[in-house]
Amino acid sequence: MNVLLYLLSAIFAFILAARTWRSDRRDPTRRAFSGLSTLLGFSYLAFAIYLVTQTLQLRHLHIIIGAFVPAATMTLLHRLLGGETRSELGRRMWVVSGVLTAIIAPILGAGDLLEMQQELLPFELLVSTWAFLGLFWCVRWLWRRYQDSDDDIQRARIWYLLALMAAGVLFSVLEGVVRAWGRVGGEAAPFPEGFPPVGAVLSVWVLYLLHRVVELYRLIDIQETISRAVSLSMAAAALILLDVLFGGLSDSPTQGKFELFLIFVLFLFFFPDLRETLNGWVSQHINRQGQRLELTFREIERSLASVITMQDLESELLGRLHASGRVPLASLYLWDQGVFRLTLERGVSNLPMMRTIADRPFTDGFREGERLYALDALKRRVDRRLEGHEVAAARARTLEAMDAELTLPIASGELVLGWLNLRADPLAGGFSHEELRRLRAILDRTAVVLENLRGFEQLKEQHRLAALGTMAAGLAHEIRNPLAGIKGAAQYLEGDVNREEIADFVSLIVEETDRLSDVVSQFLTYARPFEVHTQPSDINELVTRTLDLIGAEGHPDEVELSPRLTEKLPEVPIDRDRIQQVLLNLIHNALHAIDGDGRVEVFTVNDYVRRAGHSRPAIAIQIVDNGPGIAPEDMEKLFIPFFTTRPRGTGLGLAISRRLVEAHGGEIEARSKPGQGAAFTVRLPLAEPVEPPHPAEDEEAPEETSQSTIRSRLRLRTAR
Numbered sequence: 189m190n191v192l193l194y195l196l197s198a199i200f201a202f203i204l205a206a207r208t209w210r211s212d213r214r215d216p217t218r219r220a221f222s223g224l225s226t227l228l229g230f231s232y233l234a235f236a237i238y239l240v241t242q243t244l245q246l247r248h249l250h251i252i253i254g255a256f257v258p259a260a261t262m263t264l265l266h267r268l269l270g271g272e273t274r275s276e277l278g279r280r281m282w283v284v285s286g287v288l289t290a291i292i293a294p295i296l297g298a299g300d301l302l303e304m305q306q307e308l309l310p311f312e313l314l315v316s317t318w319a320f321l322g323l324f325w326c327v328r329w330l331w332r333r334y335q336d337s338d339d340d341i342q343r344a345r346i347w348y349l350l351a352l353m354a355a356g357v358l359f360s361v362l363e364g365v366v367r368a369w370g371r372v373g374g375e376a377a378p379f380p381e382g383f384p385p386v387g388a389v390l391s392v393w394v395l396y397l398l399h400r401v402v403e404l405y406r407l408i409d410i411q412e413t414i415s416r417a418v419s420l421s422m423a424a425a426a427l428i429l430l431d432v433l434f435g436g437l438s439d440s441p442t443q444g445k446f447e448l449f450l451i452f453v454l455f456l457f458f459f460p461d462l463r464e465t466l467n468g469w470v471s472q473h474i475n476r477q478g479q480r481l482e483l484t485f486r487e488i489e490r491s492l493a494s495v496i497t498m499q500d501l502e503s504e505l506l507g508r509l510h511a512s513g514r515v516p517l518a519s520l521y522l523w524d525q526g527v528f529r530l531t532l533e534r535g536v537s538n539l540p541m542m543r544t545i546a547d548r549p550f551t552d553g554f555r556e557g558e559r560l561y562a563l564d565a566l567k568r569r570v571d572r573r574l575e576g577h578e579v580a581a582a583r584a585r586t587l588e589a590m591d592a593e594l595t596l597p598i599a600s601g602e603l604v605l606g607w608l609n610l611r612a613d614p615l616a617g618g619f620s621h622e623e624l625r626r627l628r629a630i631l632d633r634t635a636v637v638l639e640n641l642r643g644f645e646q647l648k649e650q651h652r653l654a655a656l657g658t659m660a661a662g663l664a665h666e667i668r669n670p671l672a673g674i675k676g677a678a679q680y681l682e683g684d685v686n687r688e689e690i691a692d693f694v695s696l697i698v699e700e701t702d703r704l705s706d707v708v709s710q711f712l713t714y715a716r717p718f719e720v721h722t723q724p725s726d727i728n729e730l731v732t733r734t735l736d737l738i739g740a741e742g743h744p745d746e747v748e749l750s751p752r753l754t755e756k757l758p759e760v761p762i763d764r765d766r767i768q769q770v771l772l773n774l775i776h777n778a779l780h781a782i783d784g785d786g787r788v789e790v791f792t793v794n795d796y797v798r799r800a801g802h803s804r805p806a807i808a809i810q811i812v813d814n815g816p817g818i819a820p821e822d823m824e825k826l827f828i829p830f831f832t833t834r835p836r837g838t839g840l841g842l843a844i845s846r847r848l849v850e851a852h853g854g855e856i857e858a859r860s861k862p863g864q865g866a867a868f869t870v871r872l873p874l875a876e877p878v879e880p881p882h883p884a885e886d887e888e889a890p891e892e893t894s895q896s897t898i899r900s901r902l903r904l905r906t907a908r
């Protein structure tokens with residue numbers, strides 16, 4: 189029975205070691221933990237096998253490994269509670285253990301070969317005494333920390349660890365003494381079957397607690413583990429009762445039952461962890477679910493660099509997290525005009541989420557360095573009336589109002605820019621320490637992206653104002669020209685004119701008025717908000733129809749107008765009238781550009797619309813002419829309203845075309861080789877364009893700004 193207990197203890201120690209090692213082997217605290225668990229694991233394993241085979245070497249191995257346990261414990265404790273620095277005390281203990289085993293191990297080895305048993309006992313005792321002294325030293329160090337600590341919660345936690353560790357050491361000593369006595373005193377000794385390995389069970393328990401401290405983002409909670417231990421003991425006692433009632437597993441009376449009890453406790457205690465570990469392996473090797481989030485993190489990290497708009501951020505950060513299947517709801521609150529505003533969200537909310545949150549006191553914790561608010565931890569604090577429970581209660585309420593379980597700040601230095609809220613998939617059971625660490629790293633990058641975006645927005649605003657100035661100047665010019673014509677004609681009519689001249693001047697007035705009205709209505713087309721009503725359409729058919737229309741209008745005979753269509757293209761969701769308007773604009777431009785002989789070709793092909801890091805399938809329509817092309821210095825101005833090189837042009841055609849194409853989630857691009865011609869490409873995505881989140885109904889003017897920033901998308905590429 190004891191063998192089983194030692195074996196179980198060894199297995200659990202190994203599991204904990206492996207788990208911590210796997211999660212992040214670069215972290216020195218985790219390395220220290222893995223080291224200690226591995227040592228304990230080997231020590232118990234050696235002893236378990238020794239109990240079965242009675243091989244002396246294994247018992248000695250158990251003792252020798254045990255000699256290093258205090259040093260490893262001290263190193264870990266120091267890492268956990270004494271700051272990040274290396275422990276001088278721990279280092280010295282390693283040296284003593286090393287020297288001691290370097291001397292004793294060969295003696296024990298030689299003694300084993302010569303089959304001396306009793307003679308080796310003093311040496312064994314020497315090493316064991318050192319081990320226990322070292323452990324007492326650790327307990328003492330912990331006691332000091334307990335006394336020095338000002339923080340009540342921390343004190344309570346250290347006390348708990350201290351008590352368990354002291355009990356573990358005490359029981360291990362007792363067990364050692366009883367064994368030694370048994371070997372010296374033979375039959376007269378108490379516990380002829382050996383003292384039950386309570387010490388080992390307690391040590392594994394301590395190890396488990398330390399593991400929780402290392403792995404979890406929050407410190408261990410005493411009540412939680414005690415209540416767990418109580419319920420486990422009750423379950424184990426119930427199993428023992430069954431065994432007593434129905435007989436079976438152990439025949440020996442009290443001690444056997446007690447050991448069985450310990451086995452049950454150990455097994456039940458670790459059962460959920462075993463299950464978790466098993467789940468981990470299964471998921472890693474069979475469905476790879478666990479790796480999906482990691483993959484998502486990597487994708488996000490890669491694509492964040494190319495985020496240039498809020499919409500990109502929405503799809504790259506929230507969209508990807510949501511798509512990982514682990515986050516049913518993600519939302520982003522950002523600082524905007526004195527409050528934090530719900531700016532982006534992905535997923536389905538259970539309730540109407542609060543849209544604006546006041547800066548303080550909610551963000552105070554972030555300013556004090558807290559790197560996350562977790563709803564369950566906050567609630568626990570409130571339930572137990574721990575220190576700061578009022579603040580915790582207020583935070584918990586805010587989290588609930590945002591339908592969030594976890595809130596992670598996005599900060600740039602001292603400045604809190606906003607935060608990311610997450611709701612975890614209940615089946616996946618929250619996020620591990622490692623996952624949260626990755627998320628934080630991502631949010632640090634997001635802070636940089638947001639800062640850049642803010643810079644971008646300011647730049648865009650400057651551009652918008654500059655464009656408005658140019659536009660106003662252009663509009664004034666476009667209106668003044670015909671007005672001057674009209675005025676001139678009217679003035680002329682005031683004088684002595686014959687009937688024929690009157691007719692000429694009146695028709696000039698009508699013509700110029702038409703031009704005026706044309707400019708104004710084109711301008712309105714550009715400036716007014718509009719909706720697109722899409723329906724799946726055959727692009728080839730639309731191109732053919734447009735070319736027929738231009739053919740019917742008539743164009744110079746010297747210009748050849750030919751379709752070059754790819755057959756069997758998928759249908760594209762478009763507003764046909766608007767895309768036809770775009771095609772008419774582009775083909776007219778090409779025809780205007782060609783002076784004399786020439787050729788205009790219209791291609792349709794499968795293509796992609798490229799967006800921050802990923803692409804969407806699309807259909808491209810390309811209008812290629814062999815006209816004079818576009819001067820390099822004009823390339824950047826093409827899509828700016830009122831830019832024109834034609835005497836009777838308005839300069840609105842391309843600006844309008846771009847607006848229409850972008851409303852379809854597509855893009856328009858111009859290329860040209862001066863002297864050889866120009867090519868304009870319109871790409872229209874196959875899937876429906878993603879709608880930006882709707883503005884809140886209860887929000888006023890400022891919301892408009894943030895929504896319009898979401899909607900707008902810089903298309904630097906098109907101007908290139």
Ligand code: ADP
Nearest residue numbers: 777778781832833834837838839840841842866
């Ligand atoms: P408009 O045709 O009224 O001038 P647009 O916005 O349609 O206004 O075009 C703006 C300018 O772009 C044109 O004046 C011309 O200089 C240039 N452009 C457009 N298409 C072509 C083309 N196919 N070849 C050469 N230049 C072009």
